[in-house]
Amino acid sequence: MWGETFDDFENDEVEMVNAKKNLMIEPAHNDFTFQGLPLGIQPVDFMKTHFGATAGKSMQFRKGTTTLAFVYEPATPNDKGGIIVAVDSRASSGEYISSKSVMKILDIGDRMVATMAGGAADCQFWTRTVAKYCTLYELREKTNITVSAASKYFANVLYGYKGQGLSVGSMVAGYDKKGPQIFKVDSEGDRCSLKVCSVGSGSLNAYGILDNHFKPKMTDEEARKLGLRAIMHATYRDSGSGGVCNLCHITPTEKIRLPPMDVSKLWYEFAGEISRDIAYEPVE
Amino acid sequence: MACFNGITASADATNQMHSFKQAMREVSAKPDWLSARHIERQRWNPYSMEGGSTCAISGDNFAIVASDTRMTANDINILTRDAEKIQVLNDSIILTTSGFYGDVLQLTKVLQSRLHKYRFDYRADMSVDLCAELLSRNLYYRRFFPYYTGAILAGIDEHGKGAVFSYDPIGCIERLGYSASGAAEPMIIPFLDCQIGHVTLDEGYEKPALTMERAISLMKDSFRGAAEREISTGDKIHLVIAEAGKPIVQKFLPLRED
Amino acid sequence: MDSHEEVKATLNPTCTGTSVIALQYKTGVVVLTDRVVSYGKMARYKNVSRQYKVNENVLVAFGGDHADFHWLQNVIERQVLLWKRFDQDIGPKALHGYLTSLLYGRRCQMNPVWNTLIVAGIEEEEKKNKETSTPFIGIITQKGCAYQVKHVATGLGAFLLNQAVEDEWRKSGGELTREQAEQVLRKSLELSLYHDCVADNEFEIGRVDSQDGVVLGKEEKVIGDWSIAETNCQYE
Numbered sequence: 001m002w003g004e005t006f007d008d009f010e011n012d013e014v015e016m017v018n019a020k021k022n023l024m025i026e027p028a029h030n031d032f033t034f035q036g037l038p039l040g041i042q043p044v045d046f047m048k049t050h051f052g053a054t055a056g057k058s059m060q061f062r063k064g065t066t067t068l069a070f071v072y073e074p075a076t077p078n079d080k081g082g083i084i085v086a087v088d089s090r091a092s093s094g095e096y097i098s099s100k101s102v103m104k105i106l107d108i109g110d111r112m113v114a115t116m117a118g119g120a121a122d123c124q125f126w127t128r129t130v131a132k133y134c135t136l137y138e139l140r141e142k143t144n145i146t147v148s149a150a151s152k153y154f155a156n157v158l159y160g161y162k163g164q165g166l167s168v169g170s171m172v173a174g175y176d177k178k179g180p181q182i183f184k185v186d187s188e189g190d191r192c193s194l195k196v197c198s199v200g201s202g203s204l205n206a207y208g209i210l211d212n213h214f215k216p217k218m219t220d221e222e223a224r225k226l227g228l229r230a231i232m233h234a235t236y237r238d239s240g241s242g243g244v245c246n247l248c249h250i251t252p253t254e255k256i257r258l259p260p261m262d263v264s265k266l267w268y269e270f271a272g273e274i275s276r277d278i279a280y281e282p283v284e
Numbered sequence: 285m286a287c288f289n290g291i292t293a294s295a296d297a298t299n300q301m302h303s304f305k306q307a308m309r310e311v312s313a314k315p316d317w318l319s320a321r322h323i324e325r326q327r328w329n330p331y332s333m334e335g336g337s338t339c340a341i342s343g344d345n346f347a348i349v350a351s352d353t354r355m356t357a358n359d360i361n362i363l364t365r366d367a368e369k370i371q372v373l374n375d376s377i378i379l380t381t382s383g384f385y386g387d388v389l390q391l392t393k394v395l396q397s398r399l400h401k402y403r404f405d406y407r408a409d410m411s412v413d414l415c416a417e418l419l420s421r422n423l424y425y426r427r428f429f430p431y432y433t434g435a436i437l438a439g440i441d442e443h444g445k446g447a448v449f450s451y452d453p454i455g456c457i458e459r460l461g462y463s464a465s466g467a468a469e470p471m472i473i474p475f476l477d478c479q480i481g482h483v484t485l486d487e488g489y490e491k492p493a494l495t496m497e498r499a500i501s502l503m504k505d506s507f508r509g510a511a512e513r514e515i516s517t518g519d520k521i522h523l524v525i526a527e528a529g530k531p532i533v534q535k536f537l538p539l540r541e542d
Numbered sequence: 543m544d545s546h547e548e549v550k551a552t553l554n555p556t557c558t559g560t561s562v563i564a565l566q567y568k569t570g571v572v573v574l575t576d577r578v579v580s581y582g583k584m585a586r587y588k589n590v591s592r593q594y595k596v597n598e599n600v601l602v603a604f605g606g607d608h609a610d611f612h613w614l615q616n617v618i619e620r621q622v623l624l625w626k627r628f629d630q631d632i633g634p635k636a637l638h639g640y641l642t643s644l645l646y647g648r649r650c651q652m653n654p655v656w657n658t659l660i661v662a663g664i665e666e667e668e669k670k671n672k673e674t675s676t677p678f679i680g681i682i683t684q685k686g687c688a689y690q691v692k693h694v695a696t697g698l699g700a701f702l703l704n705q706a707v708e709d710e711w712r713k714s715g716g717e718l719t720r721e722q723a724e725q726v727l728r729k730s731l732e733l734s735l736y737h738d739c740v741a742d743n744e745f746e747i748g749r750v751d752s753q754d755g756v757v758l759g760k761e762e763k764v765i766g767d768w769s770i771a772e773t774n775c776q777y778e
Binding site for chain 2: 553642646649650652654681683685686687688689691694700701704
């Protein structure tokens with residue numbers, strides 16, 4: 001009655017808290033659930049019916065890929081060594097190529113990358129989730145997250161959605177305190193550490209080249225060429241892959257993204273090297 | 285008396301347990317999710333396709349978006365000749381969607397309310413890059429019951445450049461120079477690849493620059509072409525032009541009505 | 543016995559109504575429905591109105607399951623009362639939006655409302671100002687796909703009559719008088735009578751006018767011209 005009392009201030013404070021609670025939604029951690037189908041409907045069957053091969057062309061999800069990554073050691077002191085990650089850039093929905101310029105090497109922080117194979121949206125979304133986890137981890141722990149930990153989180157998340165129709169085949173690659181690491185993670189919840197690895201519809205073709213030409217010690221030039229060569233051959237023989245070749249070289253100190261290379265130009269380049277057509281043609 | 289009550293109570297409990305066990309046996313012998321009603325429910329198609337096509341082209345300081353205005357049922361029966369498939373969300377963001385129109389409406393509503401809330405919280409309009417990510421995530425949130433839509437988000441970004449973002453039904457996002465979605469996508473994109481992407485021109489040839497006039501006439505051409513050869517595209521072109529520093533212009537142009 | 547089932551879906555509609563035809567004229571909207579509810583191909587209930595007067599400005603007509611429409615009438619009435627509490631009359635645009643959300647929501651539960659709804663009315667920009675009010679026709683399908691038009695025919699009429707109505711509409715340049723509009727509707731009902739086996743010859747024309755408000759129609763009859771039957775040689 002005689003002016004402001006302490007209670008008034010308290011009231012103001014309470015009002016402020018309430019206003020914040022009601023009007024501003026601050027970023028909350030892990031409060032998210034997907035809107036699912038009603039009970040009793042199987043998501044996998046549902047997707048197959050409405051977004052499967054019989055669905056309208058533009059309504060199928062984007063997929064199809066060749067991605068590869070390998071670890072090598074420098075052959076000469078001038079080379080940096082590290083990890084080469086090479087991918088194609090085609091996204092097809094059914095028979096239609098819905099994009100020929102997809103970036104399939106996604107950043108997780110500034111030292112790690114994840115490649116994208118399988119459902120494009122699945123990879124993009126969950127890689128983001130992993131990136132968020134890593135950033136929060138690094139802020140909380142004040143130390144760099146290891147590739148192993150990041151990939152394990154990724155695998156655990158995917159395992160949680162196992163059997164619900166996600167399609168992810170990703171390689172998490174990067175340098176940490178243990179050295180260069182590649183982990184292959186997929187939507188079955190599988191996770192394994194590899195030195196040479198390829199994922200996607202064109203992976204078999206890529207493996208053919210990789211297994212033939214891979215050496216544990218290479219010059220940087222050799223290693224990059226090997227990545228390009230494997231992707232080029234995979235796009236040549238796999239109709240699900242194509243476009244340009246994006247290449248990322250992770251060295252102990254930095255991450256170098258090379259400019260995209262058109263695979264059909266690469267074809268002529270490599271054909272020029274062996275001075276004949278790449279496809280085998282008998283001489284006689 | 286108390287004792288008598290106790291006996292009935294325990295008899296009741298035994299009965300209840302008995303009927304519970306009976307019910308349990310029935311349910312596990314014939315689970316609910318295998319009942320005819322549920323199987324029927326799986327068969328009902330919650331989606332329909334209202335046809336039509338949309339397209340967006342971006343340039344140095346402009347973005348143009350177009351769609352036809354036909355809405356069809358089963359691709360054959362024309363429901364209306366002036367359906368709205370382009371939504372101008374604010375002064376720099378345009379959303380255009382094809383596919384199932386119920387989802388289109390819902391998606392628009394979700395985005396509009398999120399933009400509205402953003403204005404309320406931050407007292408500024410959302411930029412097109414932010415909105416693009418927002419849309420991508422909102423599409424993915426329905427991963428297990430997707431929106432049946434091919435969305436394109438276009439607009440002028442913070443640097444005054446034209447931007448086009450293309451999506452698949454579950455939110456795979458990509459920034460492109462031009463994009464199309466809907467029934468005539470496989471017809472429009474090769475045309476634009478040829479005219480704007482110049483994929484068929486060899487190196488060393490002169491490649492015409494993409495001015496706004498050229499982009500608009502290409503847009504008109506691609507829709508006229510699509511209307512000739514695609515049944516669910518036609519009636520009118522709804523053309524929306526966004527130029528950096530200018531208000532958004534909307535136009536309607538006639539197309540084939542057959 | 544079935545109390546544990548969480549679904550009560552209409553996936554097999556039993557008693558259904560067929561086409562609804564609606565058309566705008568200069569100062570309002572006319573809506574034509576026939577007065578029969580069929581059970582499969584049987585004309586199960588005659589003399590049933592398929593139009594529902596929401597308030598003085600709005601009329602809802604339906605095609606599809608009759609039971610679902612009964613339920614919807616309750617829902618609409620609740621909504622009207624809710625608006626009344628704030629001294630507001632629900633307009634056609636608002637009701638159209640509300641029903642769209644409702645039907646879309648039910649679709650997302652895979653439990654659709656098996657109706658095609660036509661919301662016809664007069665949208666008032668300012669309350670009680672006849673100058674600024676405009677006629678409104680909005681359609682909602684059972685999957686929540688909603689749009690607005692100047693003229694429409696739903697059900698089998700979507701295949702049979704849409705174009706006929708549109709032609710008449712264009713001929714007049716979109717400026718029909720009420721009499722002309724009703725004439726078009728009568729003619730199209732006759733057409734649907736010849737081709738749609740569940741259409742009936744008893745019908746009513748409801749109307750929403752900016753002057754008179756909602757006027758529900760009286761029962762009318764059309765016999766049609768069946769002389770063509772004699773020249774048809776498929777039956778003796």
